[in-house]
Amino acid sequence: GFFVWRLKGAGTGHTPCQFVHLCRGANDRLITFQYFNFLKRMYVTQYNKDLSQRAKPKPDPVVSPFHELQQLDQEKKVIHQISPISPVHQPWPETSRRNELREVESAAESEASATPVRAEPKEDRQWKEMKLRLDELPGILARLSKIKLTALVVSTASAGFAMAPVPFDLTCFLLASLGTGLASCAANSINQFFEVPFDSNMNRTKNRPLVRGQISPLLAVCFAASCGVPGIALLTLGVNPLTGALGAFNIFLYTCCYTPLKRMSIANTWVGAVVGAIPPVMGWTAATGTLDAGALLLGGILYSWQFPHFNALSWGLREDYSRGGYCMMSVTHPGLCRRVALRHCLALIGLSAVAPVLDVTTWTFPIVSLPINLYISYLGFRFYRDADRGSSRKLFFCSLWHLPMLLLVMFTCKKSGLDKEDKNQLLGESHGRAVEMRLP
C-alpha cells in the first residue's frame, strides 16, 4: 500500500508541509530519496527557527530533490538535540533522537498546522484549557511518539530486512516494520514523559505535547504501553522471538539507560549510538531469524554513523545543553567530541570494506561508496581541525544524505546468493565457469 507522509517541522509549526509518497515494499530507493529530502528540510527549518529567527516558509507542493537542495543551501541552519529516537538522535531517541523526523498526520491536523508563521507565537501566549480534544488527539500522539523519527527508525529496520540474504517475505516485512514502529513510538513517548521540565527549557523541544499540557502524563504512559506491548508482542509472536527481544531491549536501553544517562555522563552518546544501531539488526533478524555477521555489520555501520551525525549536531547546541544540565561531549570534552566524530567517519570506510568479506555485498560496494565515505571523512577532518559552527553544520548535513545514500548503494550491491542446490548443480555442470552474480 501507499502511505502519505506529511513532512512537518517537528513541533515548530513554522514549516509548511511537503507531501512525500512512500511506497511500501522492497522499494528502498524511493524511501531513501524521500526521507533524505525530508530530513534536510526538517533540519534546515529547525535550524532556521533556533538560530536566525527568520523562518522562511517553504512552498507546499512536492519539489524535486535537486531543487530542494538549492533552496536549502541558501538558508541558514540550526540543529537539534537528540531527540529519540527523536532521537534522538537518530533513530529511536532523541539522539538519534537527534533526528526527530517525520510524522504521519491526518488531513485535519495538517490543515490546522498549515497556519502562517505569525499565528504560533500569539497563540502561545494565551491561557489554554487543559482538556483533551479528540480531534487534536492524532496530532498530539504523533508528536508525542516522534512519528517522524519513528518512521526513520522503521526505514533503517527495513534496510536491514532488505539486506538479509533470504527471499523477500512481504508479510514478515510488514509485521516487522509495524512492530518496530510501535516499539519506537512507545520508547519516544516514555522519553518525553521523563523529560518535561528539561524540554521546556530547550528551544528545540519546548513545543512538545507534554510541555504544553495538551496531554496528561497518565495518558502518555498509557499510550506508550498500548504501543509498546502490542509492538513487542507482534515482533515476538508474528516475526520471531529474537526480534521481539531486541525490540524490548532497545526500548529499555533508550528509556531507562540513555534518557537518564543524558544528564549524568557523556557515555550517553555511546549508548544512544547502540540504540540507533539496533533497528537494522532487528530488520535482519526478522528476515533470517538469526543474529549473524551481516546483521552486526549493518548495526556497526549505523553505530558509527551516529557519531559524526550527533557530535556535529550537538556542537551548535552547547548553550542549551549547558543550561539544561545535559552532559554532552560537545560541552565537556570538545576535543574528544571532534576526535570521535572523525574516528567513526573513517570507521565507516573500514566497515564498508568488510561488507563483501562477509558476503553481504559484492566488491563493488566499497568501491562505489568510497567517494561518499571519503567526503564525509573529509568533512569530519575539517570539523576536527576547525571546530567551528560552519564545519559542524557541513558535517551534520552531509550525514543526513550520507546514510540514505550508503544504504541505497548497499542495497544495489547486495550479493544475491543462489540456492545451495543450484550452486552445486552449476558447479557440477561447469567446473571452470565463474558463478554469475545477479543484482536484485
Next chain:
Amino acid sequence: PPPHSHSDWIGPPDKHSNLRPVIFYVPPEESALERRLREARQENQACNQHFWARHNRAFRQEKEEFIYSRLKAKGLEMRDETGQKATLNAEEMADFYKDFLSKNFRKHMQYNRDWYKRNFTITFLMGQVALARALRWLRWKKKIVE
C-alpha cells in the same frame, strides 16, 4: 481562566523558568485522593518553578559576568561605538558552558532524582484517581439500571 470552567488551565511559559504554570480546578466534591493528586501537582509545579527560575537567573548572570571579564581582558567595552552589546563568539563561550555545567552537576543530580520521584508519584496518583472515577461511574450506572 473563566470562573465557570471545570478543567485546569495552562498558561504561557514563565519568563524565568520557561515552565508553563497551571491553575488547578478544585471540584466541589473533591475526594481525598483527588486532593492528594492536586497538592502533589501543585508542589511539583512550585519545586520546578523555584529550581529553574533560580537556575536560569544564575546562568544569565554568570554568562554576563563571564562576557564582561573576557571583554575586559581583551580591552574592549561592553558596548561598542554603535551602542550594540558586544558578544563573544561560540568558541569563546565554550569555556563558560563547560564550566557552568560542571559547577551545577551535583545540583542537577539532586533535581533529577527529585523530579523522577515526583513524576512517578503524580502519574501513579493520576492512575488511581482515574480508576476510582471509573469505578464510581460504573456504580452510578448500575444504580440507574436498578
